[in-house]
Amino acid sequence: MxxxxxxxxxxxxxxxxxxxxxxxxxxxxxxxxxxxxxxxxxxxxxxxxxxxxxxxxxxxxxxxxxxxxxxxxxxxxxxxxxxxxxxxxxxxxxxxxxxxxxxxxxxxxxxxxxxxxxxxxxxxxxxxxxxxxxxxxxxxxxxxxxxxxxxxxxxxxxxxxxxxxxYGYIWTRSLKKKKYARSSTLIRKTLEEKDLSPHEEIYYTAQLYKIESIGGKVHEKYQLAERTIRLLKEYKALTPIALEVMFLHGMDLYAKGLHDSAEELFRWTISFVSENPDPYCGLAILYDAKKDYEKVIEAAEKFFENKALVERFPEKFVWTIMSLKFSASVRMVLSLAYLRLGNILKFREHFPKIFEEAELTAEDPKKIGSYILASFLQLSDEQLREIEPEFYETVRFCRLHGVKIPLLQVVDKLQHAGLTVRDELFENAELSNFEKLVFEKLKGTNKDLLMDWLFGIDRVSKISELGVGALLTYFQFSSDDLTEKLKVLNAIRKSEDSTLAGVAYALIGDLYLKNGNFKPAIEYYRRAIEKLPEVSKFLKVVVDDLKSRITPEIDGTFEEIREFFFKNREFFADLSKIYPIEELQHAYLISDSDFAKYLSAVYSMDKDREKARKLLEEIKAREAFPFFYYRLGKIYELSNSQDDLKKAYEYHTKACITNYNLGDIALGQFPFDGFYVCEEFGNEDDEIVWVGNISENHSGLGLISPVRVWRKCETFYYVQPFPTIEVLQQYKRKLKNFRLSTLKPDYGNLMEVLLNYRLKDFQVLDFELDDYRHLIDSACRELGSYLSSESRNLLSFEALNIFPNIETFVRDFETVVMFYYVPDFSKKEDIVWRYPLFRVIRNSEQILKLFESLGFKEIKIESLSNNLRVIYARKS
Structure with a gap:
């Protein structure tokens, strides 16, 4: 030129x-x-x-x-x-x-x-x-x-x-490796060999941090960042290159979940350069993680204000602005913060810009789309109805970028909010078989699709694979007409599996009986007896009845056969091992049947207790589900409301009455009979703290009620029903015949206590002596201690968990050492609540007050394990 x-x-x-x-x-x-x-x-x-x-x-x-x-x-x-x-x-x-x-x-x-x-x-x-x-x-x-x-x-x-x-930061792998080796070697050499000024040391340390971040020894980043920060604080200034380190390190802290440290770092950066967008980007994102939405708005608005300055006057910024590539993420948390705080106008002002900026910055569209969808699914029904257009705009964005949409959750949420599920939700999507059935149901089919999902169009092969329980489930809950059911049963009766074939014969007999075809009904029952002799006791009764009176009012054999094969099982198998748990939770989307609602309720209980409760309460034919009231009881027992806990007790009791097998879930040997000898104890006005069926984890062995309530009074917690001492003694004798877990101090616990408190002689309560004699004898031989009826020292293993009037046992002793168990009071699943032998629980405060009131001066409580404690009390 x-x-x-x-x-x-x-x-x-x-x-x-x-x-x-x-x-x-x-x-x-x-x-x-x-x-x-x-x-x-x-x-x-x-x-x-x-x-x-x-x-x-x-x-x-x-x-x-x-x-x-x-x-x-x-x-x-x-x-x-x-x-x-x-x-x-x-x-x-x-x-x-x-x-x-x-x-x-x-x-x-x-x-x-x-x-x-x-x-x-x-x-x-x-x-x-x-x-x-x-x-x-x-x-x-x-x-x-x-x-x-x-x-x-x-x-x-x-x-x-x-x-x-x-373009120099767009590196191929070979170029990245080459540049890393060259630059990192030179910088390390300089840092090690040269006498650098503080400013130079900051510069080279920060440069090395950036190089290691890009493709080197990533494990050294943290130390380099900390070294840079230390130097900056000593130097009392923030150099331009160090700003990059502050942002990158702050985002690393955020990614680790160290939000307070990240916030402190970003705030410190702002104290030097408040016009930098980077720290405001970090703050907006971490405040979103903290769910502090007002601060999200404050930080994000400041980010966009500073970003506008960068775009308008880029020449004024003498440091690298690194956060511009996260503009869409900041816009996203900003718009959603306004939505969560109820400001729909500001939400709509920012929301469309999310997708525009995502295209410009190339941020991961899958992360953005997934995050927005997940946020929308957490909204109230009213909020979702208000932003329906934006919801479907997000769906279109997700479809465009191959984001996997959680269709079942979305359909569930939309229906619950009373919104139309549009066809576009399913368009161009790779649908699972279950999702196809959901779409078919949404399009208005009158067909019940539950059996198509459970057993497929070809029912016979799937039922044959899953066994007799699946056959019984199909027979009970299928909406197939008589012709189709007979077709399936006739195919299965030809099975080489004699159990399947025998049950199929019996169920065909039930169908003929119900429809007044008595002669073929009798013939199929006879064939069932030939194939499956073990169920003949149910079948012969029906055949004999039909010989004496021909009437369709005679009950068939299904109920007895189902009871025989299911016993105390709720379903024919662990369905979560056969079908995806998410599909089980959404079975009601493909069927309006009681069984679909029951399936969804049972498998939603851990995730959404309120949804499970509503589904259960919609069920009409409750008698079809032997575990129905047990499930309702499980839902209400997790509440802290006194009214709900009373309902839990009522439902668990009703569950055992309607399904005796629920009297002994763990062992299955002692069905509920209502005959549990107890004494009157406690006050119905005392606060309920726990309700449940203890046989889920243990067994009352037919002596102790499976359904119990724990109440709290001023001096202890106590159980209702309150079994008598005779019942407990018989229970302890009977327990020796079963391999069940026990809550008992062991030899190591006893040795530790005797060594710590130097008990040379002691008494043991008669109630406990037989059960612990072998431990006591072994410990005494090892330590030279001995039992003495004249001793002024009392050693107890169980009394604090059995007797409410403990003062009658300890009043006359000089020294008392007592083992006792306490639950984790925050965990309703803790085994201590469920241990059948326990009638009383005392926390440490109650025990201290008790022994102080009895004149004991020296009192110590020690923890021996998660649940086991020991108290040492001495009067002088």
């Missing part, structure tokens, strides 16, 4: 840049008078390409020092101004005004800052922006630092909006 004066030179150092040079030099040539290229040892054809644009090519022997090479290049420019330019950069049309701008500058201006826009991905969507000193009056600048060299300049500085576009 011929000009009246030599205004602008380019100074470039390069090595093996053949893949970049045409772009870099071709784009800059129209705007400059002179191009200086210094080659530091290229082995490709970089020099030949450079000659197409300039004849001013010089050579410099590389000495592992970028600043030395840069300073060498600065001796050759002849123009008034010098532009420092790299081979992995380019300029565009927006650089065109640079010459007129330079001509207009006063003589006291020596340095011009230009914005650098660095691309981070091949789609050129993720960017970072930084304004750096790039243009200098010739002879006024030199460089320092061996890596990522920095200019040292003097005189007045101005900023100009002529961006340079940088």
């Amino acid at each position: 011929s000009q009246e004066r030599c205004l602008l030179s380019v100074a470039m150092i390069m090595r093996d840049e053949a893949h970049n040079l045409d772009r870099a030099l071709g784009s800059i040539r129209p705007y400059v008078d002179e191009i200086i290229v210094v080659d530091t040892g290229s082995k490709d054809n970089s020099v030949e390409i450079a000659r197409k644009y300039t004849d001013k090519i010089y050579y410099y022997e590389w000495h592992d020092d970028f600043s030395a090479a840069r300073n060498f290049s600065l001796q050759f420019p002849t123009c008034e101004w010098v532009l420092i330019y790299d081979a992995d950069e380019e300029v565009r049309e927006d650089f065109a005004g640079i010459r007129e701008f330079l001509k207009s500058l006063p003589k006291d201006v020596n340095t011009v800052y230009l914005p650098t826009i660095s691309y981070l991905d091949w789609d050129l969507k993720k960017v970072e922006v930084a304004s750096t000193a790039r243009v200098f009056r010739n002879g006024t600048v030199r460089y320092e630092h061996i890596v990522h060299n920095q200019p040292v300049y003097k005189g007045k500085v101005v900023e100009a909006k002529f961006p340079i576009y940088h």
Whole structure:
């Protein structure tokens, strides 16, 4: 370019840049008078390409020092101004005004800052922006630092909006490895060998942190970040390069869940540079994780305010702005924060921009779409109805970007909110078989689809695979007509499995009996007896009845056969091992039947107790489900409401009355009979703290009621029904015949206590002596201790958990040592609540008050295990 004066030179150092040079030099040539290229040892054809644009090519022997090479290049420019330019950069049309701008500058201006826009991905969507000193009056600048060299300049500085576009961060794996090895080696060498100023040490430590973050020893990042922060605090300043470390390290802390530390770091950064968008980005995201939505709004709004400044005046920002690539995420948490706080107008102001910015920044659309959908699913029904258009806009975004939509959860939520489930929710989606059935149901089919899902269109093969329980379930709950049921049963009666065949014969007999076809009914019952003799006791009764009176009012054999095969099982198998749990939870979406609702309720109890309760209470034919009242009891027992806990007790009791097998769930040997000898104890006004069926985990062995309530009075917790001492004694004798877990101190516990409290002689309560005699004898032989009816010392193993009037046992003793058990009071599943032998529970405070009231002066309580405690009390 011929000009009246030599205004602008380019100074470039390069090595093996053949893949970049045409772009870099071709784009800059129209705007400059002179191009200086210094080659530091290229082995490709970089020099030949450079000659197409300039004849001013010089050579410099590389000495592992970028600043030395840069300073060498600065001796050759002849123009008034010098532009420092790299081979992995380019300029565009927006650089065109640079010459007129330079001509207009006063003589006291020596340095011009230009914005650098660095691309981070091949789609050129993720960017970072930084304004750096790039243009200098010739002879006024030199460089320092061996890596990522920095200019040292003097005189007045101005900023100009002529961006340079940088591609050097879009690295292939081989290039990344090469650059890492070169840069990290040089920096480590400098940090180890040179006597650096605080500013230089911060600079190189921060640079090494960035290099290790990109592709090196990631495990060293934390130490480098902490070293940078320590140096900054000693230096009492925040250098531009350290800002990048603060943001990256803050986001790492956030990712680890260390939100308080991340917040402290971001706030500290803001105290130095409040116009930086980066820390506000971090704060907005971490406040969203904390569910502090007012602070989300405050931080996110400030982020976008500062982001606008960066976009308007990029030349003013002398540090790298790293958070621009997270704009869509910040917009997302901002809009959702407004929604959660009920500000629909502000939500709608920001929401459409989420997807626009996601396209520009190339943020992971799957994360964004999934997060928004998950947030929408947590809204109240009223809120969801209000933002229905935005909901479906999100669905379209997810579909466009291949985001997996949780269809069952979405349909569930939409229906619960009273919204139409649009067909577009299923369009272009790879549907599971269950999801196809949901879609079919939504389109208005009158067919009950539950059996299609459970057993498929070809019922016979699936039922044969799953066994007799599946056959009984199909027979009881299928909506198939008589013809179809007979077809299935007739195919199964030909099975080589005699159990399947025999039950199929019996069920065919039931169908004929119900429809008044008595002769074939009798014939099929007889064949069932031949195939399956073990059920003949049920079948012969029906056959004998039919011989004496021909009437369809005679009950068939199904109920007895079901009871025989199911016993105390709720379903024919552990369905969660056969069908996806999410499908079980949503069975009611493909069927309006009671069985579908029951399935969904049972498998939703842990996740959504209220949903399970509503589904159960919608069931009409409750007698079809032997565990129905047990399930209702389970739901209400988890509440803290006194009314709900009373309901839990009522339902658990009713469950045992309607299904005797629930009297002994664990062993299955002692069905509920209501005959549990108890004594009147307690006050119905005392607070209920626990309700449940203890036979889920243990067994009352037919002596102790499976359904119990724990109540709290001032001095202890007590159980209702309250079994008598005779019952407990018989229970302890009977327990020896079963392999059930026990809550009893063991030999190690006894030895520890006797050693700690030096009991040479002691008494043991008659109630406990037989059960613990072998432990006592062994311990006494080892320690030289002995039992004595005259001893003033009492050792007890169970009394504190059995007797409410403990003072009658301990009043006359000088020293008392008592083992006792307490539950974790925050866990309703704790075994102590369920242990049949226990009638009383005391917490430590109650025990201390009890022994103080009895005149004991020295009192110690020790924990021996999670539940086991020991109290040592001495009167003098």
